[in-house]
Structures are given as C-alpha cells and as structure tokens.
Amino acid sequence: MSQRTSETGHQVPPGAAIIELDGLAVSLGGRAVLRDLRATLAGRCIGLLGPNGAGKTTLLHTLLGFFRPSAGTARVFGKDIRTETAAIRAQMGYMPESDSFVAGMSGVRFVRLMAELSGLPPPAALERAHEALFYVGLGEARYRPVDSYSLGMKQLVKLAQALAHGPRLLFLDEPTNGLDPPARRRMLELIRSIRDGGEARVILSSHLLRDVEECCEEVLVLKAGRVAVYANLEAERRANRRLLELEVRAADGAPAAPAFAELAAALGCECAPGARQRLKLVLPDGVEARDMFRLAAGAGLQIRRLDYKRDSLEDIFLKAMEGDADGRV
Amino acid sequence: MAVYERTYHRYDGPLTTRRRRFLVVPRYALAAVMRSRAFVMFYLLCFLPPFAGLIMIYLRHNLSALKVLNLPLDRLREALPIDARFFSASLALQGFFAFLLAVVVAPALISPDLRNNGLALYLSRPFSRSAYVLGKLSVLALLISAITWIPGILLFLLQGYLEGGGWFGEQWRVLLGLFAGSWVLIVSLSLLALTVSAWVKWKPVARIVLLILFFVMNAFGRIMEMALGTWWSELLSMRVVIQTVWANLFGIAPPTGMPAGAAWTALVAGTLLCLGLLFRRVRAYEVVR
Numbered sequence: 001m002s003q004r005t006s007e008t009g010h011q012v013p014p015g016a017a018i019i020e021l022d023g024l025a026v027s028l029g030g031r032a033v034l035r036d037l038r039a040t041l042a043g044r045c046i047g048l049l050g051p052n053g054a055g056k057t058t059l060l061h062t063l064l065g066f067f068r069p070s071a072g073t074a075r076v077f078g079k080d081i082r083t084e085t086a087a088i089r090a091q092m093g094y095m096p097e098s099d100s101f102v103a104g105m106s107g108v109r110f111v112r113l114m115a116e117l118s119g120l121p122p123p124a125a126l127e128r129a130h131e132a133l134f135y136v137g138l139g140e141a142r143y144r145p146v147d148s149y150s151l152g153m154k155q156l157v158k159l160a161q162a163l164a165h166g167p168r169l170l171f172l173d174e175p176t177n178g179l180d181p182p183a184r185r186r187m188l189e190l191i192r193s194i195r196d197g198g199e200a201r202v203i204l205s206s207h208l209l210r211d212v213e214e215c216c217e218e219v220l221v222l223k224a225g226r227v228a229v230y231a232n233l234e235a236e237r238r239a240n241r242r243l244l245e246l247e248v249r250a251a252d253g254a255p256a257a258p259a260f261a262e263l264a265a266a267l268g269c270e271c272a273p274g275a276r277q278r279l280k281l282v283l284p285d286g287v288e289a290r291d292m293f294r295l296a297a298g299a300g301l302q303i304r305r306l307d308y309k310r311d312s313l314e315d316i317f318l319k320a321m322e323g324d325a326d327g328r329v
Numbered sequence: 330m331a332v333y334e335r336t337y338h339r340y341d342g343p344l345t346t347r348r349r350r351f352l353v354v355p356r357y358a359l360a361a362v363m364r365s366r367a368f369v370m371f372y373l374l375c376f377l378p379p380f381a382g383l384i385m386i387y388l389r390h391n392l393s394a395l396k397v398l399n400l401p402l403d404r405l406r407e408a409l410p411i412d413a414r415f416f417s418a419s420l421a422l423q424g425f426f427a428f429l430l431a432v433v434v435a436p437a438l439i440s441p442d443l444r445n446n447g448l449a450l451y452l453s454r455p456f457s458r459s460a461y462v463l464g465k466l467s468v469l470a471l472l473i474s475a476i477t478w479i480p481g482i483l484l485f486l487l488q489g490y491l492e493g494g495g496w497f498g499e500q501w502r503v504l505l506g507l508f509a510g511s512w513v514l515i516v517s518l519s520l521l522a523l524t525v526s527a528w529v530k531w532k533p534v535a536r537i538v539l540l541i542l543f544f545v546m547n548a549f550g551r552i553m554e555m556a557l558g559t560w561w562s563e564l565l566s567m568r569v570v571i572q573t574v575w576a577n578l579f580g581i582a583p584p585t586g587m588p589a590g591a592a593w594t595a596l597v598a599g600t601l602l603c604l605g606l607l608f609r610r611v612r613a614y615e616v617v618r
Binding site for chain 2: 061064066067086087089090092094096098099100101102103104105109113114116117118119120121124128134135161163165166167168193194197199200
C-alpha cells in the first residue's frame with residue numbers, strides 16, 4: 001500500500017533555481033497568451049505581477065501541466081514540465097484564485113481527501129489535515145461543510161489543502177482576493193511565515209503591489225504575455241537605501257541645504273536640490289545615513305527630515321508598464 | 330507542521346503507490362452516498378431479486394419442503410428451470426436496478442466538481458485525469474457489481490453445488506455471461522452516466538437526461554422498428570443492444586432480430602464516444618475560444 005520513496009524530494013539549497021523559463025510560449029484558443037518567457041527564478045518568495053490578462057495565471061497553470069506549451073519549455077526544480085508533470089505536481093501545492101472545493105464535505109475531510117490524493121496514507125493525511133487547518137487558523141469551523149464557509153474561510157481552507165501534503169513549492173494565486181483587512185493581514189503573515197521557515201518556496205501571483213512587496217524577495221512582472229522585468233526586491237531596496245532625501249536647517253531654523261550639500265559633496269555624495277528646500281543625496285559606498293547626522297552635528301546644522309525611498313516595487317512596476325507594446329522596457 | 334510549534338514543515342513520511350491512488354475517490358464518494366438513508370433503503374431493495382433467486386434455487390432442490398402443501402412436484406420442477414435463461418433474466422432485472430442506481434448516484438459524481446472548480450484541485454496533484462475518471466467509474470462499478478455479477482456468481486455456484494454431476498461443465502457459458510455481461514453493463518452504463526454528469530452541471534437535469542436517453546430512446550427505437558420493420562432503429566435502444574450482447578454471451582436467443590455483431594459494434598462505439606466526451610470535459614480549466 002505504501003512506498004518509502006518520497007515524491008516530494010529534498011530541501012532546496014538557498015539560491016538554487018526553482019523555475020527556469022526557457023522560451024516558454026503558450027497559445028490558448030488560437031491566441032498567444034505567453035510569448036517567449038525566459039527567466040530563472042530562485043528566491044524564497046517570488047511575486048508574479050502584471051495587469052489583468054498579462055498571463056500570470058496561465059503561467060502557473062502551464063507550470064502545473066494544465067496547458068501544454070506551444071513552444072519552449074520550463075523546468076521546475078530541474079524537471080521538465082513537458083515530460084515530468086507528475087513528478088512536478090508531487091512537489092507543489094496550489095491555491096487557485098477562484099472558489100475551489102469539493103462539495104458536501106467538512107473542511108477537515110476536504111483537506112484530508114486532498115492530502116490522500118497527493119499520496120499520504122489515510123492516518124497521516126488526517127493528522128496533516130488537522131495540522132494544516134490549525135496552522136491557517138481554522139478552528140472548530142473545520143467540522144462545518146466547506147460550502148457554508150465565508151469567503152475568508154474558503155481562502156484559508158484553500159491554503160490548508162495546498163499545504164497539507166507538505167510541498168516544496170507553493171503556487172498562491174491571488175490569495176488575498178476578497179479578504180477584509182484583518183484577514184488579509186493574517187494571510188500575508190502566513191505567507192511570510194512559510195517563506196521564513198525555508199521549507200517551501202512560494203510563488204505569489206497578485207495584482208496588488210502591496211501584497212507582493214510585503215512578502216516577496218523577487219518579482220517577475222509580466223506584460224502582454226512577456227517578461228517585462230525580473231528583479232530582486234531586496235537588491236532594489238538596498239540600492240534605494242543609498243538614496244536619501246533630507247531637510248536641513250540651521251540652528252535658527254533657516255534652510256541650510258546648500259551649505260550641507262557642500263559638506264556632503266566633500267564626503268563623495270552626489271547632491272541635487274529637491275522640492276521645498278530639501279536635498280537629494282546618493283551615498284557612495286562606505287558612507288551611511290548616520291554619517292549625515294555626524295556631519296550635520298559637526299557643522300551645527302539640524303536634520304529635520306530623512307527619507308529612504310520606499311516605493312521601489314511601484315517604480316519597477318510602472319517602469320515595466322511604460323515599456324513598448326510587447327512589454328519590453 | 331506540528332500544532333504545538335505552529336510552523337510549516339514538509340511531509341517526509343511514506344507515500345501510497347500512484348497506481349492505487351484512484352481508490353481514494355470511491356472511498357470518499359461511497360461514504361458520501363451511504364450517508365443517505367433513502368439510498369441505503371433503495372440499495373437494500375436491489376438485493377431482493379437475488380434473494381428471491383436464492384429461494385427458487387433452494388426450492389428447486391428441496392421440493393420435498395413443499396410436500397406439506399400437497400403441490401404437484403413434477404410440474405413444479407418443470408416450472409423452476411435453473412438454466413441460462415434464468416440467469417439471463419435475473420441479470421436483466423438487476424440491470425434495471427443498476428440503471429436506477431446510476432440515475433441516482435452518477436449525477437452527483439462529476440458535476441459538483443465542475444461546478445465548484447474542484448477539478449483544478451484534483452489535477453494539480455500527482456493524480457491524472459485517467460485516475461480521476463477511473464476513480465469515479467469505480468464508484469458505480471463497486472455499487473453495481475454488488476447487485477449483478479457477485480450475487481449472480483454466488484447463485485450459480487450454489488446451483489452447481491446442489492445440482493452436482495457435470496452441471497458446471499455444461500453451463501460454463503452462464504458463468505461467462507454473468508461475469509462478462511455484468512461488466513459490459515457496468516462499463517457502458519457508468520460511462521454514459523458519468524458523461525451526462527460531466528456535461529450537465531445541474532443534478533436533476535442530468536437525471537432527466539439519463540431517463541430520456543434510456544426510456545425515450547428505447548421507445549423511439551421500438552416505434553421506428555415497428556414502422557420500418559428493420560432492426561437498425563433498435564440500435565438507439567441501449568436496453569436492446571445490451572440484451573443482444575448478453576444473449577450472445579449466454580448463448581441464448583436474442584430478444585430482437587439484431588445481429589450480435591451489430592450490437593457489439595454499437596456498444597463499443599457508444600462507449601468510446603462517451604469516453605471521448607468525458608475526457609473532453611474533465612480538465613482543470615476550460616479554454617474558452
């Protein structure tokens with residue numbers, strides 16, 4: 001009845017490629033939906049962004065083997081989606097965007113069924129189903145029929161069924177859709193906790209920049225079925241830390257941006273005047289924000305405001321959307 | 330994912346073999362079906378004809394038990410022949426119950442999964458479309474087997490044991506007819522019912538469609554046969570086609586003039602058509618052109 005060989009494989013080493021898109025193209029109903037996608041995704045949590053109809057869900061479905069590529073291929077953990085669909089699915093958990101459940105079952109029975117279909121023996125499936133439901137925060141409601149759940153509970157039970165069999169890779173398609181703010185916060189906390197646990201990689205498809213920014217380390221932006229941008233958010237954030245906006249005043253409260261700019265330039269900073277008498281600085285390597293405070297204190301000036309640039313994902317996304325019709329930037 | 334830690338952990342325990350994973354589907358589906366008391370009552374009713382057959386076989390070999398009624402024993406022995414026609418007729422009766430069972434159970438098997446996007450969840454796992462169809466098919470196969478070939482073969486064995494001599498050798502074709510005939514019914518009826526369930530999402534409508542396919546097509550075929558005087562129109566009648574195939578398997582006279590080859594061809598073609606339609610529908614997501 002049971003085999004010892006695990007289908008889910010071993011832990012993924014940090015930095016190893018999870019998904020390799022190799023000229024992947026998909027046509028549905030005679031229309032090209034994905035075109036020549038090329039990228040190597042390797043982060044712990046990767047955001048899949050794009051406007052409606054960009055091909056995010058189609059990409060997930062193609063990686064799951066629901067649609068056959070019309071050209072090129074992709075590899076998930078090194079396995080080709082054209083030839084090793086079952087082996088790939090064994091390592092995946094999928095939370096679909098739309099309402100998806102098996103009618104007439106309680107939450108726990110539903111999650112148990114899904115775990116058994118993934119290959120867990122019945123006792124282990126029951127145990128994992130309870131653990132997954134507890135993990136996502138569905139208490140006694142797990143004994144109620146799934147049909148009677150609220151939208152938020154349905155999202156949670158969908159996440160539980162995606163987790164119950166212990167996958168290495170999670171596909172979450174618009175997980176915060178229709179959730180109220182507390183439920184959304186809870187969902188994002190769960191995603192971050194899975195990411196930080198390191199036991200599973202997460203692909204988060206969303207059109208909400210904030211969700212992706214709060215959870216993801218890397219982002220793949222699709223536009224009209226093409227890769228518009230693939231960026232590492234951490235690296236972008238680190239780069240943005242070098243960009244500061246300051247408001248500097250003298251002891252009597254008079255604006256002192258020009259005087260401070262001279263001092264900062266002596267440290268090697270690039271300076272430019274900003275709006276409302278503010279100063280924009282790009283810090284060179286070896287110079288940190290605290291050096292600015294030291295500099296100001298030495299000159300008897302006061303730094304009244306210091307901002308890091310924080311809307312990096314929005315910048316990346318908008319830049320990608322401004323590209324040409326084919327999505328290239 | 331230990332509860333006390335409240336963190337996510339991967340599963341690294343043993344896994345079931347992929348070949349037998351389709352059996353998960355009937356286990357859950359049968360448990361759901363058997364929750365209905367009305368269905369359990371109906372299902373118990375399906376066992377009455379085999380029970381009546383058991384009594385007939387017993388009486389056939391224990392006529393002395395009826396002596397108390399002062400009945401003419403020789404005539405009774407003639408009136409209770411246990412032969413190919415007896416088993417064929419009992420299979421036909423059980424076939425009718427099997428049809429009713431398919432009408433009740435099948436519409437609830439696939440259409441709810443399509444309505445609630447459940448197929449995407451099944452098929453995102455190491456679980457193929459074939460395994461899904463096989464799993465759903467085995468729900469009906471198990472239920473129908475229990476009222477057709479399993480009691481049929483038990484009655485056959487009882488009859489052979491009580492008759493003694495070379496009865497088994499003389500009547501081997503009955504065994505073939507019971508087993509193969511039942512599976513012909515199970516496969517064709519289940520595939521037809523599942524196909525209707527896959528294409529008609531609303532359960533009551535699916536039941537009506539099944540009744541129309543069976544009774545109305547049967548009546549239409551009969552009327553056309555009477556009007557045109559040819560057996561061709563009887564190919565529309567699933568009942569006549571299956572009974573002709575059964576007659577061929579049991580080695581008895583067919584119910585109409587339809588040749589066995591035509592009945593087999595119609596049955597195989599119908600089954601393949603159902604299979605094609607079923608697989609066309611059983612997909613994680615439908616592509617809208």
